[in-house]
Amino acid sequence: MPWIALRMLTGDRVKYFGLIFGIAFSTLLIGQQATLFTNLMLRAAAGVFAVSEADIWVMDPKAQGTDATLALPSTALDRVRGVPGVLWAVPHLREAGSVRTPEGALERVSVVGVDDATLVGLPPNLVEGDRQDLFRRDAIMVDTVGFRKIFPNSRNGAGRELELNDRRALVVGRVDTNPGFTAGVIFFTRYSSALNFVPGTRNRMTFVLARAADGRDSADVARAIEAQTGFKARTREDFVIDNVRFIATSTGIPFNFGITVVLGIVVGVAIVGLTFTLFIRDNLRQFGALKAIGVTNGGIIAMVLTQSLWIAVVGFGLGAGLTALFIWGTSGADQFKGFFLPAEILIGVAVLVFSMVMLTGLFAVRSVLKLEPADVFR
Amino acid sequence: MTVAIAIEGVRRSFGEGDMRVEVLRGISTEIELGKLTYLVGESGSGKTTLISIIAGILFPDAGTVNLFGTDIYTLPGNDLVRFRLANIGFVFQQYNLLPTLTAAENAAVPLIAAGVKRREAVERGATVLERLGLGMMSHRLPRQLSGGQQQRVAIARALVHAPRLVVCDEPTAALDAASGMRVMELLRDVALSPERAVLIVTHDNRIFSLADRIIGIEDGRITHDGAHAPEHQREGGAHAPEQC
Numbered sequence: 001m002p003w004i005a006l007r008m009l010t011g012d013r014v015k016y017f018g019l020i021f022g023i024a025f026s027t028l029l030i031g032q033q034a035t036l037f038t039n040l041m042l043r044a045a046a047g048v049f050a051v052s053e054a055d056i057w058v059m060d061p062k063a064q065g066t067d068a069t070l071a072l073p074s075t076a077l078d079r080v081r082g083v084p085g086v087l088w089a090v091p092h093l094r095e096a097g098s099v100r101t102p103e104g105a106l107e108r109v110s111v112v113g114v115d116d117a118t119l120v121g122l123p124p125n126l127v128e129g130d131r132q133d134l135f136r137r138d139a140i141m142v143d144t145v146g147f148r149k150i151f152p153n154s155r156n157g158a159g160r161e162l163e164l165n166d167r168r169a170l171v172v173g174r175v176d177t178n179p180g181f182t183a184g185v186i187f188f189t190r191y192s193s194a195l196n197f198v199p200g201t202r203n204r205m206t207f208v209l210a211r212a213a214d215g216r217d218s219a220d221v222a223r224a225i226e227a228q229t230g231f232k233a234r235t236r237e238d239f240v241i242d243n244v245r246f247i248a249t250s251t252g253i254p255f256n257f258g259i260t261v262v263l264g265i266v267v268g269v270a271i272v273g274l275t276f277t278l279f280i281r282d283n284l285r286q287f288g289a290l291k292a293i294g295v296t297n298g299g300i301i302a303m304v305l306t307q308s309l310w311i312a313v314v315g316f317g318l319g320a321g322l323t324a325l326f327i328w329g330t331s332g333a334d335q336f337k338g339f340f341l342p343a344e345i346l347i348g349v350a351v352l353v354f355s356m357v358m359l360t361g362l363f364a365v366r367s368v369l370k371l372e373p374a375d376v377f378r
Numbered sequence: 379m380t381v382a383i384a385i386e387g388v389r390r391s392f393g394e395g396d397m398r399v400e401v402l403r404g405i406s407t408e409i410e411l412g413k414l415t416y417l418v419g420e421s422g423s424g425k426t427t428l429i430s431i432i433a434g435i436l437f438p439d440a441g442t443v444n445l446f447g448t449d450i451y452t453l454p455g456n457d458l459v460r461f462r463l464a465n466i467g468f469v470f471q472q473y474n475l476l477p478t479l480t481a482a483e484n485a486a487v488p489l490i491a492a493g494v495k496r497r498e499a500v501e502r503g504a505t506v507l508e509r510l511g512l513g514m515m516s517h518r519l520p521r522q523l524s525g526g527q528q529q530r531v532a533i534a535r536a537l538v539h540a541p542r543l544v545v546c547d548e549p550t551a552a553l554d555a556a557s558g559m560r561v562m563e564l565l566r567d568v569a570l571s572p573e574r575a576v577l578i579v580t581h582d583n584r585i586f587s588l589a590d591r592i593i594g595i596e597d598g599r600i601t602h603d604g605a606h607a608p609e610h611q612r613e614g615g616a617h618a619p620e621q622c
Binding site: 001003004007008010011012285287288289290291292293294295296298299372373374376 | 430433435436456459460462463464466468470472474475476477478479483487488490491492496535565
C-alpha cells in the first residue's frame, strides 16, 4: 500500500509540488534564520574563540563578556599566577577606540592588547606580516574584515600609518579572525602598546588569561582562582556561554529571530495543512473505496503517514540544500564571515519539520477515518 | 443449489427521534452461488442499504448476515475487513478508480492490499483486463478511458482476487445504453461462475433480461422474488436510470 499511497500523492502534480514547496520554504526560513541567529550569537564569543592557548579567563566579578568589561587592579596578574594549578597567566586588554581612516573618517575599533612576551591572545592565522613585527614601535595588526573597511581599495597594509586615539599606529600585518559582535574593526597590539593607545585610568587590564597545569581540570583551577583572588574566573567553554547569554539577554535579537522562526512554522503548517487536507478531501471517494475493498483504518493511516514522510523527506532535503547554498553563497561576504551551518540546526529543523508534517497528515486523515465504507455506495 | 448468502430478519434505520427512518424492515432471503441476482427498486426503497449490509460495510440494527457459512457481523475488529478483502469484489456506480494509477494497477489494488508483490499483482490485473477486452489499454490512466472502459477496469478490480461474491452498485448508471449492455454482458460472462455469486443493485430495466433472479424491494421489504422483473418495472420499455 505504501506504493499506492506515493502514486496517489505524486500523481496530483499541483498539490504535490505545493506540498514540497511549502515544506522546502518553511525549512529554508527556519533553517536560515536559526543559522544566522546562532552564528550571530557565536560572534559574541569570537574574542574567546580567537584565543586558543588560554583555557581560563579571569576578570572583574561584574564583567559579563569580552565586550562588557571592567578593569582589574594591576596586582591581579600576580595573584592569579600565585594560585596552585595555574601553569601560566598573562595580561589581556580589550578596549574600544576610534581610528581615523586615510579618507579622514572616524571608525570605531576594538583594541586588543596581547601579552608582550609570548603574544598569547594573538590569533594564529596571519595573512600578511610576521608575528615578530608586532614588537616594532606602535605596531598593530588589523583583522582582515576591518582592513577592508579601513583600506577598501588596498591589497596590502604593512607599513601604512593610522591615527588611533590621536596616536600614531603602524600597520604591520593582517590577522584572519572572525569579527566580534560589536566592533567592525579589531586592532591587535602588544599589551604595553595598548596601554599607550587606550587612554584611561590607572587600571586598564581587562582580563588575565591563564592555563591550568597539565593534569589539572581547568574548571577546578578556575574555582580555585575565584576562591583565592575574589575575581571571576571562567573556563573557555563557560565564558563562550557567558558571552552568548549576555548578548541574548541584553538585545532583542532572539525575539526578532524567534518571530521569524515561528512565522516559518506557521507558514509551513498553513500551506501543508491546507494542501494536505485538500488532497485528502479530493481523494475521499477513493479512500472510501479502498476501505470498502478491505483496507483497514490502520492501513489508511499508514498510507497517509507514508505520504507525509515522503513530503517531509523531499521538502526538507530541498529546504536544507537551499539553506546550505545560502550560507555557502554568502560566506564570502564580510558581514557573514565565518558563518557555518551547524549540524545541530539541521537536526533540530528536521525534527520540527517532520513532526509538523506528520501531525498535519494525521489531522488530515481524520476525515478518512470518519468515512463509513458504505458512503461510497451513496 | 448452494447458498452463498443467507440473511435473516435484517433491520436498519437512520436518524434519531422524530427524524428516524426505518429503511429495512426485517429482510430475509437466500442468494445462491452461480447466479446473477438483481436487487431492484425505486430510489429510497432500501436496496443500497441492503447491499451495503450484505457486503459487510454497514452494520444492521438487527438480524444476521451469513456469507459462505460465516456470520460476518460477529467477526471481531479487522477480521470483517479482511473477510471482505478475501471474499468480496466491489463495482461502484462511479467506478472509484485511483486517477493516478494505470488500468492494470487499478485492477491490482485488492491484490496489493492483500500483500501480493506489486509486479505480480499488476501482471494479474493486466491478465483480467485482457479477458475483459482491455489488454491494449492496461497502461492507460482512467482519464484516458471512456466511461464503459473505466467500468470494465472496475470489474477487473472486483474480480482480480477471485472473490466468492461480487457486489455491483448501479454498474450501468453512468453509461449509455449500448455501453451499459456491453458491461453487463461482460460481467455475466466473466464474473459468473459456479463458485461465485453476483449481486447487482440496479433500477435500469434495460438490463433486466440478463438476470437469473430479480428481487424487488419496496419500502424496506421484499415485494417480489422471481426470474423476471416486477410487472410495473417492466412496463414502458427500457429507460435510462437516474444519474446518482
